[in-house]
Amino acid sequence: MATSPDYMADQTGGPLPDNLTIARRADRRPIMEIAARLGLDASYVEPYGHDVGKVDLRAREALAGRSPARYVVVSAITPTPLGEGKTTTSIGLAQGFHHIGHSATVAIRQPSMGPTLGIKGGAAGGGYSQVVPMERINLHLTGDIHAVTAAHNLLAAMVDNHLHHRRGIDLDAESIVWQRVADINDRALRSIVIGLGPRTDGVTRQSGFEITAASEVMAVLALADSVVDLRRRLGRMVVGYTHRGAPVTAEDIGAAGAMTALLKEALKPNLLQTLENTPALIHAGPFGNIAHGNSSVVADHIGIRGGDFLITEAGFGADMGAERFFNIKCRASGLVPDAAVLVATVRGLKFHSGRFKVVPGKPLPAGMQAENPDDVRAGVANLVKQIDNVRAHGVTPVVAINAFPSDYDSELEAIREAAESAGVRAAICTHVRDGGAGAAELAEAVAEAAQAGSDFRFLYPSEMALDAKIERIATRIYGADGVAFSADARRQIDTYQRQGYGDLPVCIAKTHLSLSSDPSLRGAPTGWTLPVREVRLSAGAGFVYALCGDIRTMPGLGAEPAAASIDVDDNGEITGLF
Template sequence: MSFRSDIEIARAAVKRPIREIGEKLGISEQDLLPYGHDKAKISEGFIRGLADRPDGKLILVTAINPTPAGEGKTTTTVGLGDALNRIGKKAVVCIREASLGPNFGMKGGAAGGGMAQVVPMEEMNLHFTGDFHAITSAHNLLAAMIDNHIYWGNSLDIDERRITWRRVMDMNDRALRDTVVSLGGVSNGFPRQTGFDITVASEVMAILCLATDLQDLERRLGDIIVGYTRAKAPVTARDLKADGAMTVLLKDAMQPNLVQTLENNPAFVHGGPFANIAHGCNSVIATRTALKLGDYVVTEAGFGADLGAEKFFNIKCRKAGLSPAAVVLVATVRALKMNGGVARADLGLENVAAVQAGAANLGRHIENLRSFGVPVVVAINHFHSDTEAEIAAVQAYASAMGVEAILCRHWAEGGAGAEALARRVAELADSGAAQFAPLYGDDLSLWDKINTVAKKIYRAGEVTADKAVHAQLKAWEEAGYGHLPVCMAKTQYSFSTDPDLRGAPEGHTVPVREVRLSAGAGFIVAICGEIMTMPGLPRVPAAESIRLNTEGQVEGLF
């Protein structure tokens, strides 16, 4: 069979009208707000009417630390959802929306791959239903209202040196990390230093993904702290009277998006906070809605389990009262060989010893996931270069740790290639074995929460921070924010803060460079190492290869 790119496979898909996908879940046509023929939003009224229904089983798909060799977490999420439906289960897939920055940069899209994709692929990876544009607009409206308030007399006595609210855009642009605004004279306001983050790092994104309804959304938006007065009192979006207008901009964005897999099964694609700089999960409202409509909901958490899964458990599940029934940990032979020291150019050669050495990364994630009291199964995402001996090495390693590693061929075969995984996942989820509990309690101090994640999940030897960080955490505790969970902003490539340190390092140091209070979202962000909240484009960005062909079709998107 000749090789076809993801976009070629997606373009050839036989899609069903979105009303038919809604019918599978019992959503009537009048409760769908169509965006064309193949995507729609689900009405707020329909979602409210689901409150008394029982919940299905929640399945988390996570992965080992990402490598250039590829892991396939989203592909496995979609393949598992299709496979569950193939074996007679009513399953719904829940994933995040794609950010334009990585699409035109290095990471690519977020719709799965091969024969396990969500479609329409081009729309999902570009403007989709406009949710990210709405989030960007709401965030920047607040930024504009801050500077406008100061310009017109500053009745709140905002200290321009202590404004913490930056601007955002949904693109990788390192030139905007640090900027000066209001240059050009008196009519343009008062010059000050600020900067941009990427939209997926915005607190507005996190709020939309954690809010339960429009009223909760407006309350959380109002709680956003944008800076401090000269008397060091916090200034909120509510103080600036921005929360109402921000909610109006986000009214439609709050409604979950319904699309379909290549096998015409329902998929909710909603929200998209990054996991290395935010909490990395799709929206609570989409997950909760799916749980009311399906017997099994398969969702993912971004990047490796040290980031995405940890935040899924400690932030999303804690805040939304969710209790996962099982976890799928995705690994590839290629990625394990890279963790075992093999260069990318040599990954096609059999190397069982490297697989065994790299499996330490897999083992660390298994241990961490088990610490949350949820049963684990390993999905080996198959590549054609994998040998029987290498696959057997992964399965033997997992077996020695007391978990099953199942070979999955969903990339090439769709849901049919993941049926064995689906049967095992359903068995685990139905067993009632899950005894989920977050890693730490609400009453632990903020610094101790940071220490707990760093030492128990990352296996750090110590966590460092200067006096200003400690003082800030203590001040937030005294102001009543000590009960909040922590959201670690850290490189996704390693358990440490060194992206080149693969495998399962121990005893390393985690430096906390800065802490930020996301009062509306309801967590404290700890920025560790050299992680950036505004990424840059690579030397050769994907944008150089993306274009329209002579038939007006998108090429180069992946």
């Protein structure tokens, strides 16, 4: 099938149009009709135009009497720099359930404009597995990310105002950890000096910017389950330390109340629809490297009562997004997954053979596009390890083989054989070309796995020491021989334990391009040690994160950013968005 030159043909037989064209051709239904499919009365949905709505948090109580959906998380093998299609698979799977007689809802993160205008392009799916309207999703939507930016920067301004007036808490200017954020890729802001000029312009000190998705406020928004919980989490965020080393919080600075006011509407999930009118909840977008990289708890609390299946996506590979879904998000939500999906691609497993180099923005190497199932088999160790990582949490995985036009049947079958040898179901998916019909086989396999249920378990207990939690993840999930903590990391862990943060889960910030902390190591590397150079606290979000390697929290633009191709035509229509 994938060897055919018309593999990426339109459903009508012609060439597959670009994503924006497909999205604009969609038969979008009024948002209140989509709400009804979710089981919601119109009184719980605040319309933002014709086909977007905000869901009031009271909807959870309104849906409480309904049976919970089967809960499915979509993750992947360790991705190439191009990604392997988790979002399209999540959307295609939700549509696919309707083709086999089940209702479903999909819950995904809101795209950041930084990557959208940078190198990645849009993040609302692709082909005939998209959420619409595409332009609004990728450019502002209902303004949630801007609310996060405003709340974060309000706290930053109040921190510097506190330094300027020198009142109250003895905040040490050299120990401030709270920077500013912007939802645009801008490397020039990574390290800056603020307060230059006369004394009235503030205290001069070194600071910097992160992308809004990396803000702890974004992680808080994704994990809070009510306005009260949001207010509490914001208040306990640590912005710096006194000269004696005591933590200073947003509550101490006096900013938490106003921040909550700015975020009150942003806490409501956004309701949209797929191309096949399947309900879609798009909400929050925590940075996948230093945060948990999952959509919001409140969206899942609503979606879990909205049909037969709730599909949610976890960022990056199963060693990162899925591990954090299991051990951070599920702790916060109280929800238990019934099954998991691992997205695998021919190009991804060829990448893990170690025989090819993939560079964003450049064509795949010619040898990588040639038919060679042995190259696929050389990389299946990564798939097998990610299967094991899901099973470590007592959850049954299903492998979704996301087919691309350059794939050959022999290569797709090599992935299926590897999955079946590992004892898991597998399905070849063509949802980008065929929409839900192309994911029907996957939906059948997921339904079977979910029906059997899971024996879900956390990877570690809350009472385990922080360093032991990091070691458990490194050795059990990443395959490391052990962990090498720097002297600073040891000191920080000891401090957090003494301050009462030892019961928090941990989030390991490392490269997403390898199971290890070295992006050049492919497959399932062994014989290595995880280096932890620093450990930081996200007290509001409710986790501690360990920095392993050089993690950039403010991306830069490439030589040819996607923004350069975006415009508005004479009819007022956006062009060039992909």
